[in-house]
Structure formats: structure tokens, C-alpha cells
Amino acid sequence: MWSVWLSVISGLLIVFSTHWLYRWRNPKCNGKLPPGSMGFPLIGETLSFMVSNKSIDTPLFVKKRMEKYGPIFRTSLVGRPVVVSSDPEFNYQIFQQEGKLVERWYMDSFSKLLQGLDASGYNAHKNIHKYLRNIILGTFGTEALKEKLLPKLEDAINEKLQCWSKLSSLEVKKGTSAMIFDFTAAQLFSYEPNKSGENIGESFDNFLEGLMAFPINIPGTAYHRCLQNQKAAVNIITNTLEERKRNPEIRKGDFLDQILADMKTESFLTEKFIIYMMFGLILASFETISATLTLAIKLITDNPKVLQELTEEHEAILNNREDADSGLTWKEYKSMNFTHNVINESLRLASVAPGILRRTLQDIQVNGYTIPKGWTLMVVPSAIQLNPRTYEDPLAFNPWRWQDISANVTAKNFIPFGAGMMSCAGADFSKVLMAVFLHALVTKYRWTAIKGGVVIRSPALGFGNGFHIQVEAKHDG
Template sequence: MILLLSESVTITKPPSSFLRTFYSNYNLIKIMYWSVWLCVVSLFIASITHWVYKWRNPKCNGKLPPGSMGFPLIGETIQFFIPSKSLDVSSFIKKRMKKYGPLFCTNLAGRPVVVSSDPDFNYYIFQQEGKLVELWYMDSFARLVGLDPSQSITSTGYIHKYVKNLALAHIGTEALKDGLLSKAEDMIRTRLHDWSKLPAFEFKACVSSMIFDFTATSLFGYDFKMKGAHFSEKFTNIVHALIAFPLNIPGTTFHKCLKDQKEAMKLIRDVLKEKKASSKTLEGDFLDQMVDDMKNEKFLSDDFVVFVVFGFLLASFETISSTLTLAIKLLIEHPLVMQELIEEHEAILKNREDPNSGISWKEYKSMTFTHQVINEALRLGSVAPGILRRAIKDIQVNGYTIPAGWTIMVVPAALQLNPNTFVDPLAFNPWRWKDMGVGVVAKNFIPFGGGSRLCVGAEFTKVLMTTFFHVLVTNYRLTKIKGGQIARSPALTFGNGLHINISKKHQ
């Protein structure tokens, strides 16, 4: 029995040499396996580390301005969009100006950016259009207007001159004198009369609709009575996403704005298509002129024409409506300013030969205090969070290098709210403009940009605001109902709106 058991054990037990070989190979495989994984992980960590290092230390043929590039991919975009509940420079810009000085680098919406609050450098940059810099928009804006973000969208030389002259011919000084001013006054009188019948209304929404309807009618004969759709609301939504991170997934602001953009673009395309197909004589508005010029100018494609009209609508609509809303809020809160404004406009009425006539160009130019109020509202409003240019080649400034291809963001609020230039900068003080020097204004007051790209709608904006004030203060009384909270996010916003009541004055 013992023998049998012994033999049985001997038969079933593997040879010791086999075990040694098996375990030796097994351990070798384990070592190789973990070695491979260790190499893979090491390479991954090294790649990530190298990528992060390159992100935080961009290539530059010199010394970059101080600053931080933030987190990979998103940069400092999240911090940039944190609202500041004040008219003051956004906390994002203010903190970095204090830490780094008037010139610093960052990364916004995936793009390396140099932010400047240096008035001398900004003035220089505006004079270098087409030489050192070119017009530039963030990717989100380019996509919202149907452009390829990778391509330059600046128009220089002949094309820029064509668009500028066309705009001046239809919304410039001569056009305003020849009838646009009186048409604006008619629309403003009608809208104010309608609003006076309401117990209260949200001013920003209503004035946005009015500005959109008037501008769209002037540009391409838009019939707001027939269309019925509130396209001004869509443009308001588009403005909120102009420099947002271009994340096009359901639920994001950018995704919603793209839908509004498609509808707004379709409106313009449909009108363009109708005008091109019509056998009727064109009426001579802005779009009519471009349609006529398409016969001879090869650069005037349908896409280009739609982009130009869309751009003019967007720029004029938001600048005027936001600045006007801020001005009304400030006038309500500062009765002494309101009283002097009323006195100036009532004096205009008393000196008018025909009391039933509209505002003349001479009267418009004589409204000194009104222009001071408008300048102060533009200064405090600083509606554009930044004016963008892209460096065509490396730019040297104060010992630093701005690499070619980088975006330069000029921040109007940082200039226009600078306590070293404007005493008590957050105070609403129109009288400060009495003795403001030309040199100070040229470098520190840029609500309409600068250089060859100075906004052609500057006079158009001032005329609409002046006319609105004239009709309002000579015919109505204002009462604030609620709202008016201000924030920068980074664009100027009004929280839950500014709700007011206007009532007819007893003549």
C-alpha cells in the first residue's frame, strides 16, 4: 500500500526543473509587462508635462510680456467671464494690471492674447493697420458671422475703402443731414408715444428693438411691421457670445446663439435674394447699392455682402442701445444733470422759428451739454470689452516681444476709467468734458476704436442718442420702476433690466 501511494505521488508530481523554468518565465513576463506599462505611463506623463510646459511657455523670439496662460485648452477664459457688478474695469483685467502692469499676456477662448491698457502703445497699434497688425475677431465671432476662423477676415486697401465709403454715403454726415436725422426723429416720437401708454416697460429691450428696426430699415429696407419677428432679441443673444468659448454642444450659450445667427443671416440672405431677383428699380439703400455694384465688383459675393450688412447691424445696434440705457439710468439718478439737459433742449425749442419743425443739423451741432452727456455715457459704458487686432509680425514694445499671430486686446474701459486721466472716474460728470484736451481724448477715449478702422457709425450713434434725448426731455417725464443693476461679464449688462415709466408733460 505504501509502495503504491509512493508511486502514485511520484507519478503526479511535476519535475522540479519544469517548475523552475515555468516560474522563471512567468516572472520574466511579469517584469516585461510592467516595464512596458511603466514606459507607456512615463512617456504619457512626459508628453503631458512637455505639452503643459509649452502651453505655459509659448515660443517667442524675445521676452513675452508678463502674465499667465492659465490651464491648457481653456486658458483663463473662465476667470475672464466672471461678472463684475460695477461699471469699473472688470476684476479680471484690474487684478492683472495691478500685478503685471499695463501690458500682460493670457489665453482666452484657446487663443494667446496680449492685453494692453497702455494709451501710447494702443494709439501706435491703431496707426499700424495693415503694417504690423490686422483686424481680428475671436473664433466664436468668426463662426457666428459665418467666417472661417483660420482665415484673415481683414479687408484692407480697395475693399476696405469701398465698404467705408459706402457706409459713409448711407449713414454718414451727409446722409444724416439729407433726411436720416428727420426719419430717426419720426421713429423716436412714435416709439416714445407708444411706450407712454404702458404702466412700465423694460427700456433696454424696447430701445434695442427700436434701434434694430431703424438701422435695418436704413440698410436694406427692413419692414418691421410686416416681419413681426423680434430679430433684435436674436442679435442681443448673439452679442452675449461674441468672445465666448466656441463650444458648440446643446445647452451652451454658444450653441443657442448659433441658432439665432442662422435665422438672422437667413433674414439678410432672403432680402438679398429678393433684391437680386426683382425687376423693380432699386430704392437706393445700402444693400441696393451693393447689389448694383455686384455686377462689376468680383469681391462682392453673396457671403461677403451678408457679412457686411450683418456686421453693421450688430455694431450699431448694441453700442447705441447699451449706451442709451446706461445714460437713462444715470440721468434718473442725477437730477442736476437731467435739469441742465432739459434746459438746453427747451432753449432749442424757444429759439426755433417754426415750433412744429424737427431738429435741424445746426441745432444738433449746438447741443454742447448733450454731447458732453453722450461722451460721459460712452466713457463709463465702455460697451466693447476689447478691441482686437492680430500681430502680422513680431512687435517690440517696452522690452517685450508680441509674437506674430498673437491677438492684441485693447481694453477701452482700462483707458476710459483710468483715475490718472479722469478724476473720480466712476462718477457721472458730463461737465468734465468742458476742458478736456484733444491729446487726452485721442489716446484715452476710444468708444469707436481708432486709426483707419475708426467706426464709420460714430456720428450716426451720436445723432440717434441726441435725437432721443431731445424728444424725451421736451415731451416726457421719467420714473424708474425697478432694476438697473449693472455688471460686466465682460460686456456691459443690466441684470434684470431697467424698468421705467414715461408720462406726457402737460404743455
């Protein structure tokens, strides 16, 4: 009797498993799915996606599947169905239809770090996005840069470079991460690392790499380190917020002051929302800018011709001043034509974000295929910005190429800050920071590469064994 029941149960399990496996590999769709594979049950093709390669090129996972399936293919990552797109025309259409065809979406690991920001609530209330974009532009946008941030940036960068020149070795990514973290946090909530007891900015090196790992919170894992660093930053923001609320007479003139004033009129500005929103802003700034800046320094180091023209441009700015000791002006920043080309080329090659994620709000038709409602859409910047059909010799560091690239090309093929309504509000801040840093670096210092610097995509941009340099102040005469 037991053998009969075991046979029945075994048969049912086999039928159930077979059906479940079939449904996994062939998801429901009101049309024809893009080509591709869903990989193994639950984990999908996540392991292949995470494989690193020592190249600045598009991640192997994406590149191999583009060659096999074309610019749009399906897969499954961390248990979610995903359509990956490297089609510039389709991506441009999608970015123009934010809120209609797609909405902002975060990876599970990222969502846990920003647990105070409910993605569904954020997407449901468009006034939240409008409010945040306006207040971010008010703090880090063009007018703020022109009126007050430019001299602050120059002072902070000069101070940091002076400190670095006293070191026998500097790991560039770690150093620039801490510099940008400290400056951004200072503008947001007047963070002072020297008074906080610990410089948490130095702990955030390679944060994005840990964020892209499996969200397993076990000591020793990259994701666990992410959570620990996030906790430290959130605690500092929380303590600062509580202190300001206890002492309303404290006014720093920073981002937090404005937010606290707006809490009286904006119902969505809860304490939890404010804390995680400010952490998100810090995360968005220091990780992407530091990785791009580190790559720029490495590429400039490896290309003496670029360094020579860059130095000549910035020395000319100093020579044209009536007062050689005066600070950078907005007019001087706008005149840095070759510097802007270097920055654009560094942004193009860096492609720091492994993918820009959106969730479909309805079935989307593209090239005869259907992307089902509720699926994740991943736009891969590196696949677009390193496309040989758009950029000749795409892996070469060639700032001069930007002299001839039209706005029509960049609109769809250059997306380091995203595109459409959800493009990064801190784009100008990022470019100004890099320009000011390069200005101070090439006019006042020389540097030598010591070790490391191998570029790795895993799939985030990283540097094998770090990138270590020795910085030395230039001396007149």
C-alpha cells in the same frame, strides 16, 4: 512583459505631458514675453475672464492683472495666446500701424456668426475695407445724416417713445435694441418689422453677452441663442436679397440697392459676403448703441442735476424756433453742447466693447518685451477710459468734465469707436441717434425707474434684472 511596456508607455506619457505643459506655460518667443500667466492648458484663463462683477469699473480680470503685472500682460483666452494692453501710448501706436504691425481679428465665436466674411481675405485686400468704409459713410455718415437721416431718426424715435408711453413697464435695453435694429435694418435693406411676420429686433437683447460666452452650440446656452437669432436675421436678409435679384425693377434707394449695383464691378461682393456684411453692420450698431443709451438713461435718472440742465438745453432749442412743430435741424444738433458732453461721458463709462482685437503681423517690441507674431492683441477701452490718472474720479458720471478735456487727451484716452484707420465708420450716426433720442425724451416725456438697473460687466456691459422704467407723456398746462 506587459508591466514593462506599461511602465515605458507611462513614462513616455509623463515626459510628453510635462514637456507639453512646459511649452504651454512658456510659449516660444524671440525675446522676453510680457509678464503674466497662460493659465490652464487649452482653456487658459478664460473662466476668470468671464467672471462678472457688479460694477461699472474695469473688469476684475483685467484690473487685478494690471495691478500685478502693469499695463501690458499676457494671458490665454479660449485656447489663444493674448497680450492685453491698457497702455494709451502703445495702443495709439498700434492703431496707427494697421496693416503693418497688426491686422483686424475676430474671436472664434464672432467669426462663426460672420462666417461669410473671411478675415484673412478681408485683411489681404485693402480695397475691400476702403470700399466698405466709403459705402457705410455714404449711408450713415455725416452728409447722409444732414441730408436725410436726421428727420427719419426723429420720426422713428418719436413713434417708438409714443408706443412705450402706453406700456406699464419698459425694459430699456430690450426696447432700445429693437428700435435701433429696426431703424438700421430699414436703411440697409428696407426692413419692415410689421410686415416680416416677426420682430426679430426684440430677440437681440444682450446679444454681446452671449457672444462673449463659450462658443458651445447646445440648446439653453447663451451662445446657442446667439446663433438662433443670427439665423433669423440672416434668413430675412437672404430672402430680401433673393427677391431683389429676381425682380431687378424693385428699387428702394437703400444700402442694398447700391451693393447690388456694385456687384457688377466688385468681384469680392458675393451674395454670401453681402449677407454677412449687412448682418455685421446691424450687429455693430444696435448692440453698442443700445447699451450706451441704456446706461445714459440710467445715469440721467440717478442724477437730477444732469436731467435739469439737459432739459433746459433742449427746451431752449424748442423756444428758439419760429415753428415749434418743425423737426430738428443739423444746426440745432450741433448746438447741443451739454448733450454732447452727456453722450461722451456715457460712452466713456459704458466702454461697451470688452476689448478691441488685433492680430500681430510681426514681432512687436514694447517696454523691453516682445509680442510674438501671430498673437492676439487686446486693447481694453474701459481700462483706458476709467484710468484715474487721466480722469479725476473716473467712475463718477460728470458730463461737465468734458468742458475742459483737450483733444490731445481724447486722442489716446477716449476710444469708444476704436482709433486709426479701422475706427468705426458709424461713430457720427451713433452720437446723432443718442442726441435725437435724448431730445425727444426730455422734451416730450417723463419717466420713472421701476426696478433693476444694476450695472454688470461680464465682461460685456449688462444690467442686472434689466433696467425697467415707466414712460409718461408730458401734458401742457
